[in-house]
Each structure stands twice: as C-alpha cells, then as structure tokens.
Amino acid sequence: MEMNGSQRIEAPREEVYAALNDVDVLRQCIPGCQSIEKTSDTEMNAKVTLRIGPVKASFTGKVTLSDLNPPNGYTISGEGSGGMAGFAKGGAKVDLVPDGEATILNYAVKAEIGGKIAQLGSRLIDGTAKKLAGDFFAKFSEIVGPQPLVEDAETEEAETEEAAVKKGWVGRLRDSL
Numbered sequence: 276m277e278m279n280g281s282q283r284i285e286a287p288r289e290e291v292y293a294a295l296n297d298v299d300v301l302r303q304c305i306p307g308c309q310s311i312e313k314t315s316d317t318e319m320n321a322k323v324t325l326r327i328g329p330v331k332a333s334f335t336g337k338v339t340l341s342d343l344n345p346p347n348g349y350t351i352s353g354e355g356s357g358g359m360a361g362f363a364k365g366g367a368k369v370d371l372v373p374d375g376e377a378t379i380l381n382y383a384v385k386a387e388i389g390g391k392i393a394q395l396g397s398r399l400i401d402g403t404a405k406k407l408a409g410d411f412f413a414k415f416s417e418i419v420g421p422q423p424l425v426e427d428a429e430t431e432e433a434e435t436e437e438a439a440v441k442k443g444w445v446g447r448l449r450d451s452l
Contacts (some may be wrong), residue, residue: 276365276384276385276386276387276388276397276400276401276404276410277383277384277385277386278382278383278384278386278401278404278405278408279381279382279383279384280359280381280382280408281370281379281380281381281382282320282380282382282412282415283374283379283416284377284378284379284380284415284416284419284420285376285377285416285420285421286377286378286419286420286421287376287377287378288346288347288371288372288373288375288378289346290377290378290419291346291371291380291419292345292346292347292348292371293346294415294418294419295349295366295369296340298313298319299419300313300314300415300418300419303414303418304411304414304418304419305321305323305411306323306325306407306410306411307323307324307325307326308321308322308323308377309322309323309324309333310322310382311338313387316340317339317340317341317343318337318338318339318340319337319338320334320335320336320337320338321336321337321353321355322334322335322337323336323355325403325407326397327392327395327400328395328399328403329395330358330360330391330392330395332357332358332360332361332392333357333358333362334355334357335355335356336353336354336356336363337353337354337355338351338352338353339351339352339353342368347353347370347371348368348369348370348371348444349369350366350367350368351366351367351369352364352365352366352367353365353366357390357392359390359391359395360388360390360391360392361389361391361392362388362389362390363386363387363388363392364386365384365387366384366385366386367382367383367384367385368382368383369381369382370382376407380402380412384404384408384410388400402441405451414421430449435449
C-alpha cells in the first residue's frame with residue numbers, strides 16, 4: 276500500500292519538527308496508541324490497538340527514525356506484530372516546508388501487511404489507513420497549532436445556545452436526525 280499527502284499545520288517548522296519527535300504528542304495523536312516510549316534519540320517502542328473492519332488487534336513494535344534533517348524532516352520506519360491478526364511494516368518520508376507562519380507537512384507512506392488483516396481486502400485496508408492518517412493529522416494540528424482563546428470558546432458556546440433556543444424544539448429535533 277502506498278499513500279501520499281500533505282497537511283498544513285498552523286505552527287512554525289521548528290515547532291512541528293519538535294512535536295513529531297515528542298512521545299507525549301505522538302501518544303495523543305496516534306489513533307489507538309496504548310503506549311510509546313523513546314529508547315534512544317532515533318528509536319521508540321509502541322503498542323497500538325486498532326480495529327480494521329471486523330478484526331481488532333494490538334500491535335507491538337519498534338519505530339526507527341533515519342535520514343534526520345532537522346527541521347526539514349526525516350524518514351520514519353517501523354514494524355509491528357499483531358499476533359494472530361498479522362503484522363505490519365512500513366515507513367514514511369516526512370518533509371516539512373515553511374509556508375509563512377505555518378508549515379506544510381508532506382508525507383509519502385509505504386506499508387506492507389500480512390496475516391488475517393491482509394485477507395480483509397485492499398479497499399477496507401486503504402480506507403482505514405486514510406482515516407487513521409486523517410485522525411492523526413487532525414489531532415496533531417489541534418495540539419501543535421495555535422490554541423483558541425478561552426474567550427472565543429465561551430462566546431461560541433453562548434452563540435450556539437442562543438441559536439438552539441431560537442430554533443425551538445422542532446429545529447433541534449430536525450438537526451438530531
């Protein structure tokens with residue numbers, strides 16, 4: 276499986292690079308991440324539990340960073356075993372490009388899977404991989420990007436409540452359907 280994409284992160288390139296190397300940030304962003312620990316400057320051990328279609332598996336594995344080029348990017352590779360469910364191994368080339376005050380994160384992923392998971396079919400696996408990548412980058416952007424002001428959140432909540440009152444119970448019922 277191969278997947279390419281890019282994501283705009285509203286933070287300077289140096290902050291994005293640092294966050295990509297921060298196990299606490301990664302733990303929060305990786306879908307299903309149970310644990311991740313840094314064993315050296317370029318190696319980490321991780322445990323992730325995922326559901327791919329009808330198969331739920333816990334993978335334990337090793338992640339290695341190479342071709343380090345701070346703050347421009349690196350190559351990340353890993354392999355993990357999910358026991359009876361199978362295995363996964365692959366890597367990604369990550370390039371960070373400044374875009375004004377923000378950063379464009381480009382990635383090219385290559386992955387290989389085997390075992391029961393491989394029997395699920397490429398459409399299901401590709402769809403799940405794209406969803407997991409989307410979930411990762413949404414959470415990563417949320418954590419690394421600028422945090423909303425508390426005032427803005429309170430104002431937005433008040434406006435939402437006011438709009439709900441104006442709609443009445445019929446409008447709220449229609450929205451919930």
